[in-house]
Amino acid sequence: xxxxxxxxxxxxxxxxxxxxxxxxxxxxxxxxxxxxxxxxxxxxxxxxxxxxxxxxxxxxxxxxxxxxxxxxxxxxxxxxxxxxxxxxxxxxxxxxxxxxxxxxxxxxxx
Amino acid sequence: xxxxxxxxxxxxxxxxxxxxxxxxxxxxxxxxxxxxxxxxxxxxxxxxxxxxxxxxxxxxxxxxxxxxxxxxxxxxxxxxxxxxxxxxxxxxxxxxxxxxxxxxxxxxxxxxx
Numbered sequence: 001x002x003x004x005x006x007x008x009x010x011x012x013x014x015x016x017x018x019x020x021x022x023x024x025x026x027x028x029x030x031x032x033x034x035x036x037x038x039x040x041x042x043x044x045x046x047x048x049x050x051x052x053x054x055x056x057x058x059x060x061x062x063x064x065x066x067x068x069x070x071x072x073x074x075x076x077x078x079x080x081x082x083x084x085x086x087x088x089x090x091x092x093x094x095x096x097x098x099x100x101x102x103x104x105x106x107x108x109x110x
Numbered sequence: 111x112x113x114x115x116x117x118x119x120x121x122x123x124x125x126x127x128x129x130x131x132x133x134x135x136x137x138x139x140x141x142x143x144x145x146x147x148x149x150x151x152x153x154x155x156x157x158x159x160x161x162x163x164x165x166x167x168x169x170x171x172x173x174x175x176x177x178x179x180x181x182x183x184x185x186x187x188x189x190x191x192x193x194x195x196x197x198x199x200x201x202x203x204x205x206x207x208x209x210x211x212x213x214x215x216x217x218x219x220x221x222x223x
Binding site: 032043 | 143
């Protein structure tokens with residue numbers, strides 16, 4: 001089955017800096033890669049996703065890149081704000097179900 | 111409602127007891143998923159429904175776990191003879207037919223004492 005590795009496990013940045021979280025996947029059949037943000041006590045919230053026929057996607061301060069050959073994808077957050085502080089999860093999916101990474105705790109200091 | 115609703119939000123039960131966790135998906139979503147999340151980990155897949163049928167139940171850890179979705183909307187996750195190791199947050203997600211964007215509920219925190 002699919003295996004998704006996520007790095008780093010924790011990331012501390014100053015407000016206004018950029019943050020990058022990286023994931024690798026094992027199953028070449030996976031073709032859908034969402035990113036979720038989870039705040040304490042809440043369920044994961046879908047923030048952006050990318051499909052395998054696209055190399056990059058951007059939504060305001062958030063962007064995701066995908067390298068199918070290397071089987072890795074990354075989340076980029078620019079101009080970070082304190083409210084970006086949360087745990088971020090990457091995931092990969094082939095047919096239907098998502099396999100998640102272990103998460104990255106992002107802390108943005110004012 | 112506007113989002114996926116899970117009840118109860120918290121459940122404390124004694125070891126050996128039976129529990130039911132409920133999920134109300136987003137109206138019109140035909141796909142429904144159950145995941146389990148342990149502290150400090152990502153969600154782990156349990157079971158996936160397309161309509162009323164379980165399309166993939168390969169993530170259920172053992173036969174103490176069972177889930178139903180009799181009318182293709184609300185789903186119930188059932189755990190028999192609960193064990194302390196079942197303690198976790200149980201997450202439900204739904205998705206429109208033909209797409210894979212999954213929208214999660216807030217979860218049910220199950221504690222087995």
